[in-house]
Amino acid sequence: MTIETVDNRRSGLTRRQRARLGRGVQYTIGLVVVALIALKTDWATFSGAFLRSDIFERMVPRVITIGVVNTLIYTALAFVFGLSVGLLLAMMKLSSIGPYRWFATAYIEFFRGVPALVVLFMVAYGIPNAFPGFSFPFGTSGMVMVGLGVTASAYMAETIRAGIQAVPRGQVEAARTLGMSHSRTMGTVVLPQAFRIIIPPLTNEIILLIKDSSLVYVVGVTANQYELTKFSQDFLNRTVSPTPLIVGAVCYLAITLPLSMLVRQLERRYAKAR
DSSP states (O other): OOHHHHHHHHHTOOHHHHHHHHHHHHHHHHHHHHHHHHHHSOHHHHHHHHOOHHHHHHHTTHIIIIIIHHHHHHHHHHHHHHHHHHHHHHHHHTOSSHHHHHHHHHHHHHHHHSOHHHHHHIIIIIHHHHSTTOOOTTTHHHHHHHHHHHHHHHHHHHHHHHHHHHSOHHHHHHHHHTTOOHHHHIIIIIHHHHHHHHHHHHHHHHHHHHHHGGGGGGGOOOGGGOOHHHHHHHHHHHHOOSHHHHHHHHHHHHHHHHHHHHHHHHHHHHHHHO
């Protein structure tokens, strides 16, 4: 007779019943805590400070047509730039040529260790000072694309490298046996499988870029170039109310929550495929 059987006889409950009882107790405690917080909160004062409808009406629809749209544009540009450079860096780090590996490793370690705010500032002001007369393509959007994309590329490079190395070695050997060159094997066999593996972490990188777009203020933008955080901060300065920050946070959630759901769906699908 096992110890578990003895415990079940003493309590009169099976293991599953005890587990259900434990979850029920936890849920009850959680609901009680939430109810106490809700009852103790001064909702009138809270709403007057954080949920002013008049400020919300003044922000709409520009918070979407300017803040959300610019945030998505900056994110998309930085992601495309970061993915392109990250793929190149991943290939260099896996190269058999030493200088390529050394450069890729130094780049990745440096830009993963330096804050994105510093990198964006140096790109926005350091490059024009180092190369007088230089101007970024697409103006501010191009500047943000490079500034955020440089940091993102370092993280994506490691993600892509891990995805490439996760492809079974037998796939490469089989392709080479069929007479494929190294570049063709990489482009038609390895990379398609690697990207299937790394889609979830790359989607997470998009979410991080969405939030990192809040650093765009450092490059100096006009009112029509504001992203969500800068747009909300501008309203905060004018209204002296935290309501604009709440509106901005809700907009961020409206963007990131569907992406988070997509990541979970992709992870489940990939787990089933394996």
